[in-house]
Amino acid sequence: VNYPTPPSFLRAVTLDASDPLAEYRGRFVLPDNVIYLDGNSLGALPVGVAERMQQVITQEWGVGLIRSWNSADWYPAPIRVGSQISKLIGADSDEVVVCDSTSVNLFKVLTSALRLAQSVSTQRNILIAERDNFPTNTYTASSVAELLGVELVLIDSIDVAALDSAIHAAGERLAVVSLTQVNYKSGARYDMAATTDLAHSVGALMVWDLCHSAGAFPVLLNDCDVDFAVGCSYKYLNGGPGAPAFLFVAKRHQKAMRNPLQGWHGHVAPFAFTSEFVPHVGIDRMLTGTASQLGLLALEAALHAFDDVDMNDVRSKSMSLIDLFIELVDEELAGYGFGVLTPRESDQRGSQVALTHEHGYPITQALIACGVIGDFRAPNVLRFGFAPLYLSHVDIHRAVMQLKEIMESGEWDDPKFHARGAVT
């Protein structure tokens, strides 16, 4: 980029100079010449993961073989890694397990939660979920509602008035409210405490999806009295492609949870091999089959990037990065047809920004070709994620100036940037 240095660049440099998280960039392996604004889709590779996986494969699997389930502590890993994540989401260490995918865990939690609500009152037969949430959440809610014969009410995401109406209309018939805290596309965020209170005010149970929350800012599950949560570990938690997901059940509900995917790892005594299912007393009952051990141990190693990190610092830096980004978009990209979909009020958003543009797809591809990696969500959204542990204010400045150059030069309109890949 070959512009005269604008004052905003110097401001970015100054902000970086006082960044308490600046040194944490060294905890990640990132390629040269890349500004990575897609950590909300796949987090960067933390230092130490590759080395740990060599040890797991060559020593623990290759030499330890079956013995490693005991000697290398593979068996307790779902609980152990769950305990690591619990610290980042305001839960107790015996309230979180790591297993399966977010979709599978949501199926388990929604089914268990609906059964729990119905065990208290059979008239509770409504599930509220979101129409424009990440699609898998809507598909899962629909499937669970059909299997259990409950009514599914869909509202628009982050429409607080619509949610309030739907909750009060359902009243004592409401069993469960299932929402994603930060919308995957807009980046808009619910107030977790107020929303959970609202669900509880009519006696319903609250399920939060934390896919775009965990590792992005402080989440306070127990302070907000949340009942259940699920989330993914390959975004801001940097667990690697398809890393196993997590699942939270508040201690007070654990004994009553009936996991529809009851499997041997959720049994109170898996190695007794009895034919009758007797669930584990605690959170382990939400486990199903054998843990995806390679993914789980990679995640465990990756989570060390959060050692000694204050999540309040993460949130402060995230807001600072995003404020600068939006300010620069306003200043530098005026007249190029961009809109800002994400709320401008920092308390109403997560750690990502969605711009809209009618040519969003080729513009995203042109940016990626220049090393500024964001992603595109149909029909017109350019998504940029801000992972505070490995991004600087100067990165953000460079990214926006690169976008400006692409727009000024018109290079985004090259036919090669219009070609669609399998994953866009």
Place this chain on the structure above:
Amino acid sequence: VNYPTPPSFLRAVTLDASDPLAEYRGRFVLPDNVIYLDGNSLGALPVGVAERMQQVITQEWGVGLIRSWNSADWYPAPIRVGSQISKLIGADSDEVVVCDSTSVNLFKVLTSALRLAQSVSTQRNILIAERDNFPTNTYTASSVAELLGVELVLIDSIDVAALDSAIHAAGERLAVVSLTQVNYKSGARYDMAATTDLAHSVGALMVWDLCHSAGAFPVLLNDCDVDFAVGCSYKYLNGGPGAPAFLFVAKRHQKAMRNPLQGWHGHVAPFAFTSEFVPHVGIDRMLTGTASQLGLLALEAALHAFDDVDMNDVRSKSMSLIDLFIELVDEELAGYGFGVLTPRESDQRGSQVALTHEHGYPITQALIACGVIGDFRAPNVLRFGFAPLYLSHVDIHRAVMQLKEIMESGEWDDPKFHARGAVT
């Protein structure tokens, strides 16, 4: 072991000399001084997996980042690896996907199969499964039966007369029969063709669990007209600890399958992000969430150990190894209190042998301490798996002679061998 060379040892050497699979031992990394008879629980590490995983982590994740979903072909991996497995189980390449755990896949298949049977006739409301199968299968059958309101009939595993009676008693009310081809504990095996025909004779659908079959001997799903199957990839397929499982749906049923765990990866157009679930036309509809990519790519690399392997050779060698083992147990261990639980007729067993002994647990531990690794299943079973790609007849001879030494010396009774670990 310090015995005079018995004639049986020379026979083992002779058998190894004419073994067409002898050279395949070089496709595995195994520790010195270990005879590994637990490949039916966790397969050995194939050559090349560690190197491939370094590439996946440092290059594809670390440098490629989100772009690798396209550029490194991560996205199609569940289908691509499914196609590799299809060749080993007598299926077509578009009939198998790799995803989730065996338990989760069994839930998906049983639910889909029962719904399919009921869509043809609502009076089909019986599911037959096994009481003493691997426990997770029984737990899953029980959960699915409850969710769908069908009747669960449990029979004893590999009791052909009981199965025949149960199928005919259910008759036109029978929806689905779900069996594991080789029992995890006894090693006894169903006749897949005859049993599938029996289920079909009353119009029921057949689900096979291939956990102890795939990679152990030729499986001929389509020749046997099987409807559905699931199986694990970390035993005889050597995919690594907790490697993702596989799932087979015969082509003729795919369009009618309704996956209860409907998720975005099963959608016909996942990246259109639409709120209505429209299933993929083919086997992809059985996918749910994001694939466990590290486990999946490790499995893909591991499966190259089967390149150019004739599964008929695998079966022949497996029978030869087991015949030698049982013969030596009869000859060398007479009077020490062992029983042979596994059928002695080779066509009635898989690729493992179960011995019984009242002190099975400490004997297993003492054997492991000497480098002969098998495992124990309560209350009294010593299990030995015979993976023909990396075991020799001499290994089998040494293993039995080691067991004899442990029994003769009484060292199995040392208190340290009685202590129980978390995983036994």
